[in-house]
Structure formats: C-alpha cells, structure tokens
Amino acid sequence: MLETSDLECLRGDRLLFTRLALRVDPGVCLHVAGENGSGKTSLLRILCGLMAPTAGVVRWQGEDIRRLREAYWEGLAYVGHLNGVKDDLSAAENVHISAAIAGWPADVATVRAALAAFGLADFEDRPARALSQGQRRRVALARLRCASAAPLWILDEPFTALDTRGVAALSELIGAHLARQGCVVLTTHQDVPLPGRVERVELERL
Amino acid sequence: MIAAVGQVVRRDLLLAVRQRADVVNTLLFFVVVVTLAPLGVGPEINTLRTIAPGVVWVAALLASILSLNRLFALDFADGTLEQLLLTREPLAAIVLGKVAAHWLVTGLPITAMAVPLAVMFDLPRAQAATLVLALLCGTPALSLLGAIGAALTLGLRGGGVLVSLLVLPLNVPILIFGAGAVEAVAGGLSAQAHLLLLAALSLATSVLAPWAIAAALRISLE
Numbered sequence: 001m002l003e004t005s006d007l008e009c010l011r012g013d014r015l016l017f018t019r020l021a022l023r024v025d026p027g028v029c030l031h032v033a034g035e036n037g038s039g040k041t042s043l044l045r046i047l048c049g050l051m052a053p054t055a056g057v058v059r060w061q062g063e064d065i066r067r068l069r070e071a072y073w074e075g076l077a078y079v080g081h082l083n084g085v086k087d088d089l090s091a092a093e094n095v096h097i098s099a100a101i102a103g104w105p106a107d108v109a110t111v112r113a114a115l116a117a118f119g120l121a122d123f124e125d126r127p128a129r130a131l132s133q134g135q136r137r138r139v140a141l142a143r144l145r146c147a148s149a150a151p152l153w154i155l156d157e158p159f160t161a162l163d164t165r166g167v168a169a170l171s172e173l174i175g176a177h178l179a180r181q182g183c184v185v186l187t188t189h190q191d192v193p194l195p196g197r198v199e200r201v202e203l204e205r206l
Numbered sequence: 207m208i209a210a211v212g213q214v215v216r217r218d219l220l221l222a223v224r225q226r227a228d229v230v231n232t233l234l235f236f237v238v239v240v241t242l243a244p245l246g247v248g249p250e251i252n253t254l255r256t257i258a259p260g261v262v263w264v265a266a267l268l269a270s271i272l273s274l275n276r277l278f279a280l281d282f283a284d285g286t287l288e289q290l291l292l293t294r295e296p297l298a299a300i301v302l303g304k305v306a307a308h309w310l311v312t313g314l315p316i317t318a319m320a321v322p323l324a325v326m327f328d329l330p331r332a333q334a335a336t337l338v339l340a341l342l343c344g345t346p347a348l349s350l351l352g353a354i355g356a357a358l359t360l361g362l363r364g365g366g367v368l369v370s371l372l373v374l375p376l377n378v379p380i381l382i383f384g385a386g387a388v389e390a391v392a393g394g395l396s397a398q399a400h401l402l403l404l405a406a407l408s409l410a411t412s413v414l415a416p417w418a419i420a421a422a423l424r425i426s427l428e
C-alpha cells in the first residue's frame with residue numbers, strides 16, 4: 001500500500017501542490033489527472049523517490065520510502081515519459097538487459113512473450129533506432145510483462161504514441177496486475193477505459 | 207548484485223561495440239595529440255626521450271576527459287539512467303560497473319596504444335615497460351575521478367568544458383606519479399614506489415568515488 005501525507009512540491013518558485021494526501025490500496029489503480037504543468041510528472045517522480053518532496057512523506061507499507069530506498073525500488077516498476085530504450089540495441093536486448101538489471105525474470109521465453117504481447121514479435125532483432133516512436137513505447141512497456149513480481153507500477157503517460165491495439169494490450173496488462181492485487185499509479189490525458197478499481201485524483205493548478 | 211552489475215557492463219560494452227566510431231575517435235585523439243609533440247618540439251632524440259612520458263600522460267588525461275561525455279549523458283537523455291537509479295542494487299555498485307566498462311573501452315586501449323608510441327619516442331625498453339605499467343595502474347583512477355565530474359555536470363549547458371575544469375586539477379597527482387615513474391627508471395632508480403602509489407590511488411578511488419558519483423547522479427536527476 002502506497003500512501004502520502006502532507007506532500008508538497010515546490011518547483012522553482014511555483015507551488016505545484018501542497019497538503020496532498022493519497023492512498024493506493026492493493027488492487028487499485030490511481031489515475032492522476034490534471035492540466036499540463038499541474039505537477040503530475042513531479043508527483044510521480046516523488047512517488048518513485050527520484051525527487052524529494054519539499055515537505056511531507058511517501059510511505060510504502062507504512063515506511064518512509066526515503067528510508068527503504070533499495071528495498072522499495074525492488075518492488076517498483078517505473079515507466080517515465082522517457083522510454084529508457086537504447087537505440088543501438090535490438091528490441092529483445094533492450095527488454096532482456098533492463099529486466100535483468102532490475103532483477104526480474106528475463107529468460108528468452110519471457111522476453112519473447114513480452115514483445116509478442118505488444119505486437120513486436122517480428123521486430124525482436126531489429127535495432128530500436130529502426131522502430132517508430134510508438135513501437136519504442138511498446139518496447140518500454142513490454143518490460144512490464146517481466147515485472148509481475150513488482151507490486152507497484154508507476155506509469156507516466158503510458159498510453160501516449162500507442163495505437164488502439166497497443167492501448168488494449170496495456171489495459172489488459174494493467175488489469176492483470178490489479179487482479180493480482182498490485183498497485184498502479186498512472187497519468188493519462190486520453191480517455192482510456194481502465195480495467196479494475198480506478199480512483200481518480202485531480203491536481204489543480206495553484 | 208553481481209549479475210545486475212554484470213548486465214550493466216555488458217550493455218555498455220555492447221553499445222561501445224555498436225558505436226565503434228566513438229571509441230576509435232578517442233583513441234585517435236590520443237595518438238594525434240602525442241604525435242603532435244615531436245612536430246612542435248623538433249626531432250632532437252634526447253629531448254623527445256625526456257618529454258615522452260609527460261606527453262603521453264597529458265594526452266591520456268585529455269583523451270579520458272574527452273570520452274567522459276559518453277559515460278552518463280546518453281543514458282540520461284534516453285531515460286535508462288532513471289531506470290538504473292530505481293533498481294534494488296546499490297547505485298554505487300552499478301556506477302562502478304559503468305565506470306569499469308568505460309575504462310575497458312578507453313583506459314585499456316590507451317594503455318595498449320602507448321606501446322607503439324613509446325617506440326616512436328625511442329624510449330629504452332625498461333622505460334617503455336614502466337610507462338605502460340604506469341598507465342595500467344593509473345588510468346582506472348582517471349576514469350573514476352572523471353566520472354564524478356561527469357555526474358556532477360550532467361544536464362548542464364556547456365558541461366563539457368566544466369568537466370575539464372573540475373576534473374583536470376584532481377588528476378594532477380596521477381600525472382605526477384605516472385610521468386615520475388618513467389623518469390625514475392630513466393634516472394636509474396626503481397619505479398616501484400610510483401607504481402604502488404598509482405595503484406593505491408586507483409584502488410582508493412574505486413572504493414570512494416562510486417559513492418560520490420552515485421550521490422552526484424541522484425542530485426543531477428532531481
């Protein structure tokens with residue numbers, strides 16, 4: 001269970017949000033909504049522990065994530081708006097190596113299934129530089145198929161650049177994760193029907 | 207942990223093989239800078255023998271700094287660095303893997319290239335061997351200290367010049383002991399003390415620098 005209390009974020013001299021209290025229970029998808037520049041990405045980076053909040057704490061299973069550190073990151077899968085895909089590696093190498101570094105199962109069969117689930121079965125050995133923007137996004141998301149052991153997924157605009165089939169594949173993946181009592185936090189501007197229990201939090205511009 | 211660090215090294219080596227031009231360019235830069243010295247100083251053989259260790263070391267230092275921008279900037283731009291920061295492994299270990307991969311594609315080839323360059327300067331065999339040994343002991347510290355600068359200046363405009371200004375002063379002791387080792391042999395003394403000091407510097411930085419690099423990366427990514 002992920003929760004925050006009195007979270008505040010100051011970027012430069014702009015207050016993005018203050019006194020933010022969130023709670024994501026197992027099996028729940030938290031949809032963070034808000035206009036551009038309302039602090040969605042900053043919030044997700046704080047929840048990941050990439051950024052320190054100006055005030056307040058983020059707790060995972062009741063403990064401050066800044067104390068847990070590696071123990072927290074072990075159970076976290078993050079897809080930011082940067083794909084984390086290397087141009088000079090093939091799609092399969094990208095998924096394999098990044099899953100292996102994260103400590104997730106990364107055998108050939110798992111990687112192949114992950115890519116196939118996102119319609120990349122024929123592009124396994126193609127270098128990522130030869131893939132389109134949407135296909136690269138799929139490679140980044142295919143990693144999540146290896147991350148079923150990580151209970152918390154934090155996804156920043158995961159649906160951008162995806163076509164309808166890509167969106168369906170990702171929704172299904174998120175649905176399966178929620179069904180095994182995982183937690184998901186995501187932002188999106190698209191009107192995607194999300195499976196399972198979805199709670200919504202709206203970030204207002206202050 | 208070892209498996210994950212091994213994967214980090216493997217990825218960086220794989221990328222270095224696929225982007226061979228970057229690696230070759232650094233090496234060529236090293237060779238060109240060293241070959242410029244005789245052209246500037248003139249062909250007097252004894253002068254060349256005297257300046258050879260210093261010239262090779264300065265060129266190695268510059269080449270290693272030139273290659274630093276490859277270390278974290280690309281990972282930073284494509285988001286893989288973010289992912290490395292969010293793994294269950296201690297970041298210092300991962301960073302050590304990245305620096306090791308960097309040394310394998312810069313420090314090690316530079317050390318190997320010093321052999322023909324020593325011949326070019328007509329260094330006697332004992333001095334040439336000492337020069338190569340000194341590079342082998344000292345270049346890991348160059349990569350490690352350079353990585354601190356690269357991590358600190360990540361994402362800054364004009365970071366390249368700033369890295370040089372930050373890192374070059376830190377490299378002065380390595381330069382002194384590195385070139386000094388060869389001079390000692392030329393003067394009929396043993397280079398052991400110099401080489402041991404260089405190795406000690408490399409070992410000490412390999413223990414301490416990863417923590418500094420890890421902290422700098424976390425600050426740069428905030």
